[in-house]
Amino acid sequence: MIDRYLLRYFLAVVDEGGFSRAAARCRVTQPTLSVGIAKLERLLEARLFDRSGRRVALTPAGSRFAQHARRIEAEFAAAEREMRDDPAPGRTVRIGLLATLPPAAVERAVAAALSAAALTGERLEIVEARARELPVLLDRGRVDATIGPVAPGAAHAFYAEEFRVAVSAAHPLAARDRVSPADLAAETMLVRRHCEQLAETSRFFTGHGIRPRMAARTWSDAMALAYVRAGLAITVIPAGFAGPGLALLPLAGFPVRRTIGATGRADALAPGGVAMTLGEALAPV
Template structure:
């Protein structure tokens, strides 16, 4: 089952074999034996590519559940003996500021040296479903203040008002404070439409009844800052991800701007032992 899941996730037998620390021939042999046992092809193979079949997709869905249950059984047995083992899968938004992630993981590893840590970067919209599905154990999220991640346990870690990040030579760059109305005619850069990062600013402008021109979309705060530094756009970002010593940009508070809440989220039903060990270090 691990081999099948690895082939699907890695997109081929070679990378799957490397991930599973076996030879490609051994992995191929085991999957072929499994296909003979269940009486159907899980993968359509050609000389150039491997494609998962409909049967393979159905098998993999249940295989993931079985593997997760097996991992939890092993981890719970170790936990009952007073030891935390297994793998901690932690999702983190790139703009997290409420938690010093390296410091927290350093403490965690010192206390639980037998736990492997898989750190996955992504956006909140992807990570909440991953926590619900058991693909992530813990996630650090950023959402518009007032929203609560659905289907998971969570706790608010911090709230912060976003600041306007303007080109250093912008006419408003010297102001001590701005309003959304001051920025109505600005060209904006923002996160992609439909993401939680974008929704924070969209909601604030919609609530104020102000239309804005989002001419640039980018997936990271670094790229948004870069667009501002190049004089191409204005953006709204958490103050913790804006360097104060960068003269190419200016960060100005916005009186009625969006407020972001950072959350930690985890499986509400049956958190794994590694997640239970990590959470006290965060909250």
């Protein structure tokens, strides 16, 4: 018998393209995930992946099994959703929340959502995730709704904001109304590894011939802004992170914006429910 966790390990490797990222998504160590994949291959009596250095590709048998695995996982998720659809008070609403939202806005929004939950009898559960992980959580039934990047003009869009250059309030550029790429050519920067616009930002600077020295790479926005306030480096971050000790400057020729909105099941996006209340309260005040 094939346990469900083995299917999840397998699909995580397929979706993430590698064992280390798949292990992180499944919240297990890489050796644990590798042992699980090996067990699955023994049960199926077939090799599922070709491993060449860091590259992982499905074998023909793996490609065939992936179709079955997705259908089985979808049925599991459908069963879970059906059980959660009980209209009785106390139903848990699981929301996948973008990890790169400003903490102050999240605090305000969660408080508003809890007030709504007190009226609806719902319970709120939040699952933090990166932008590319949110659709996977929704597709697999792990969450009822997601709040994160959506297309401009989407049905449940809450607000849009620019990406700006964050510098320390004591930085020589802090008094400027905006900066140009040339102004940043000699600056030391830091990388927000989880930024959903990281590739676009990198292409922008490379296109202007700017290859800055990197003083830090972090998965934490709190740490990124601490480094900026201390004067270690500058970074590019959504405008909603404005706060004491910082100057957030528009960058000339950099039109990148993000639109934050909700996607999910129709019942989870009902007006006045916890998901919509949380999303609406995220908008800048």
